[in-house]
Amino acid sequence: MTDEPGTSPENLHKESDANAPVKGAVPEGESEPDSETKQERLTGPESGIGSADVEATTGGAEIMAPEPSPEVLATRKGMFGVTGTGDTSGYGGLTRTIEFPGASSPPFGGWWDSVYERIGQLVPNYSDVITKVVIHRGEITFHVAREHLTELVQHLRDDAYLRFEFCSGVSGVHYPADTGGELHAVYHLQSMTHNRRIRLEVSVPDADPHVPSVVAMYPTADWHERETYDMFGIIFDGHPALTRILMPDDWPGHPQRKDYPLGGIPVEYKGATIPPPEQRRTYS
């Protein structure tokens, strides 16, 4: 995947070398695999696809694609949340950009390429399906367009060369600054057959928080999707019974969204008052 500025409005790719150290394709899960595990991991599928890549060792994978440029998610000013004349700290002029790891483009190194190529063979329009691939700290993340999620997940689970038969779960993340894709559903898939782990990320706008359910493929996602719905309000279409799971059924709001207050009361101790955690000083 190359940088595609059109994928989302905030993709203001910036040429910056800061904060984007991408390690070599260390087979994820550990920093130093022992020989036994490495052996196991490398005996991948005997397939035409990327057999050379599968043989790439940890060291060899250091030859990476050009370092991806980070994506600016937001810009923050100041330090302590104080602005204007009340700010006597001298930190009010600080400007910090929040740069998430940017998209990588093939070759990724190691087994990542064979997985990516195999997806390309199975899903003809894969450039529409996978909008972005991010490799960061030895973990690979496929950003998936939501309308193709179930199709992709079906292939990931069933194809003998991919065989991600185990879904660790669904985790929601709320990025208020990611305009047009505020809510993210993050899936961690594990291939026990090949001992590989990948991450799928689907982002949907707050105004239309619909993601297709993967319960049909991974029944284990049942409760995880309910939890993500409960906490973030992402609606998983096709889920057999999408109800709240941790919060009471009649609870208003979705507690783990960033716009939902933490709550809490000030604590008084020996005459002094300590504000609740959400009102304490933050370092932006």
Added chain:
Amino acid sequence: MTSTVGDTTAPGAEAPQPTEDMYGVGGEEAEGHVYTVTGQDWDQLVSEHAERGDERIVVNMGPQHPSTHGVLRLILEMEGETITEARCGIGYLHTGIEKNMEFRNWTQGVTFCTRMDYLSPFFNETTYCLGVERLLDIEDQIPDKANVMRVMMMELNRISSHLVCIATGGMEIGALTVMTIGFREREKVLDVFELITGLRMNHGYVRPGGVGQDLPLRALTKVREFIAWMRKHLPEYAAFCNENPIFKGRLCGIGYLDLAGCMALGITGPPLRATGYDWDLRKKQPYCGYESYDFEVQTWDTPDAYGRFRIRLSEMWESLKIIEQCVERLEKMEGDPIIVPDAKIAWPARLSIGSDGLGNSNEHIKHIMGESMEALIHHFKLVTEGFRVPPGQAYVPVESPRGELGAHVVSDGGTRPFRAHFRDPSFTNLQAMPVMCEGSMVSDVVVAVASLDPVMGGVDR
């Protein structure tokens, strides 16, 4: 405990009064006759039920029930003694730990996540710290001693967690001796924890970058004594249970879940290994240097409650082997660093044991208050503000006593976690309750749930 009789057999019109459920939502009519069991004469209830002759009953087992491992609510639809449909009701212990972590700094996150699955605190801490360390890109810099100490604490913790599982599981089927000896041994583990971390539970000991405190004097002697004690007393469990016909009669064939079921439902840990599949993240995706220890992954060939019990029993032996290797290594590491050298990350405060117990280290206080202004500033900045973690996300699972435990840690480059989500094995494994229980007797539900070993603190977080 309230029971509702389904409308299939309810006579309807003749029902004298109670279609109202005192625990239900106000104004909503219950589906059938409601029996409320609140300490009245049991015979009266039984005769009332016998009079009506209802066959289909919905029983709320829990959330306050001694056999449901905490505040788990089991909704059982029964015909006679047979479960026709079973569902879990969870959320009674939801404390918003993940949300709270977003309002504390990265180091304080440990203090929160250790309280989730309160029987395996070191695993919660470690998986969170491994995630943070991956984001910080300091995975290679963790001192060896910190890794060995993490492994030792985790394996001690695995023993204490399995002991509670076996002990409470035994108690629920009436094997009270298993309970008493189980808690006796667990007490020994907690003593070791108390000596090393200062606390019996909720340690906050594993920190991003290493561990919080060095080993105190006598710690290794104490661990050695514990190993000797366990080697002597662990065979008792096998002697009490392994071939005990009553025990086997209650456990064998109960809570059956084969490999296909485990895969579909995302079940890990002893229930998965009981199917014969040797999936253990310590071997498959080693972390904290597990690849350098000599131990075997335990499997069993009957995917039922008995198989899971045997796996837990054998895993305790394997954990003892690992702990012994840790002690050997730690003996040679006296005085080695226990946290990364980067003073921006390493927690500045130190504790020491004084005459009145564990408390602030006078040495450290003398240093920051009397000797070095820089040290004081540094201490203050790190304790109040904390360190920054580069933006990104990481997921580093560990093999907890219950299965794959992982923390999805997201940072926006700030001093606090942007999001920390825990994939708790209890939460995921509990989804298997219906498939294991439907069609069985109500007495087997207790055994099946116990064999999953759910900890509600982890389920609800």
